[in-house]
Amino acid sequence: MAEETLMSAALARSQSFHTFNTPQNSTNKSGNNLECRVCEDGFSLGGDKVPRLLFCGHTLCHACLLRLPTHDNNIHCPFDRQPTPIGASGVWGLKKNFALLELLERLSLSRSDAVLLPEVLVQQKELGISCDEDEDHLAVLYCTVCASHLCLECSERTHATRTLHKHKRIPLSEKxxxxxxxxDHSFHPVEFVCLEEECQAAPLMCFICKDYKHTKHKHVLLEQEAERIRSTISAAIQHIKRVAQELTDSAHKLESVARQLEGPAPETAALEMSAGGTAEEARARVKQYFAQLRDQLTRQESQAMTVLDAHIRERLCSIRQQQEDMTTLLSQTYLRDWLMSPHRSNS
Known part of the structure; x- marks a missing residue:
């Protein structure tokens, strides 16, 4: 029932099977004259109004395709009833009309070039450049094709034709x-750059210099050389940024290592109740090691003194014993001599 209603509504709006209306008979809600023939809403670059293709060639918006009923995993076109198989992804699996999307993107870009916000227009007027069409007006736009400064009113009036309407007009600040x-020829702009070694001191030249002064010299357009230099500078800037980032990372790593060595500041350490850095830990370990060595040496010294005292006592006892033995022996010797002396026998 819903499918028949959609089909009858589409046939009632137009007898044609084209995908979008012509500008002569319709103006859609999006203002781009590209609209779905079922709901008559303008297509968009994304969302529910993105255009999708059916196998028969007709284009419908995503929202209308979701409203169409499916039979045996097929969607029937509301115009010619041709089936379009859909997979597990449903309507999302149908291809988008990329040609139509490209046209929509071009239209949106052309409008964005022509429409400026009021605050942007005020900024352009502050530049104080007169309009080339009317000197009483202040220019806010610059036409890159005509190379002219225009106010908004003169821009719309002079570029109203189909040919001039395609000219690109940008804000005056982006000129x-x-x-x-x-x-050598002040009336002519520089257009070429000479690539010869002997001309590097003054490589810029106009078309007259190219044909006479720089005959048979290798040359390129000024824009190409400028783009090459920009690319070189951009690459150099990116390289400098990478080197600067690497240096910054290295500096942060060194700072982190220094913090690990030094430990937190005293006020921070007091708040965090944390120990010192690795340097303080190393100092503590060295002190502990040598304290252990001192304790060990003290014990060894004490043991050595004990052994020495015992040895001295033993030696002294031995010496005293020898002294006593010698004293006794001497006494016995003196007594024997006295007893055996002649004076003792005569008496």
Whole structure:
């Protein structure tokens, strides 16, 4: 029932089977003249209004495809009833109309170039450049094709035709820098850069210098050389950033190692109740080691003194005993001599 209602509504709106309306007979809600032929809402680059293709070639928005009933994993086109198989992913598996999406993107970019916010316009007016079409007006736009400064009113009036409407107009603050003038021919801008070694002191040249002064010299366009230099500078900047990041990381690592060695600040250590750094731990271990050595030496000294005292006592006892023995022997010797002396026998 829902499928028949959608089909009848689509056929009632138009007898054509085209995917989108022509600008002459419709203006959709999104303002881009590209709309779904079922719901008549404009297509978008994403979301429910993204355009998806059916096998028959017709394009419907994602929301309308979700409302269509399925029969045996097939969706039937509301225009020609041709089936389009869908897989397990359902409508999300259908291909998007990338050609239509590209056209929508181009239209959105062209509008974004032409529409400026009021605050941006005020900033452009502060530059104080007169409009090339009317000197009483202040320019806010710059046409990159016409190379002209325009106010918003003159821009719309002078670029109203189909051909000029395609010109790219940018805010005045984004105006590209003008090419420098040739040193030898001040009426002509610099367009080429000479690549010869002998011309590196003054490589810029206009088209006249290229044909006469720099005949048969290798050269490139000024834009190409500028882009090459920009790429070189950009690569150098990226390299410097990487080196700076590496140096910063190394500095942080060194700072972390220094903190580990020194330990936290006294006030921080008091709050965190944490011990000192690895340097303090090493000092404590050295003190502990030598304290153990001192204790061991003290014990060894005490043992050595005890052994020495015992040896001295033993030697003294031995000496005294020998002295006593010698004294006794001398006494006996003196007594024997006295007893055997002649005076003793005569008496």
């Amino acid at each position: 590209p820098r003008e090419k420098p003038r040739c040193v």
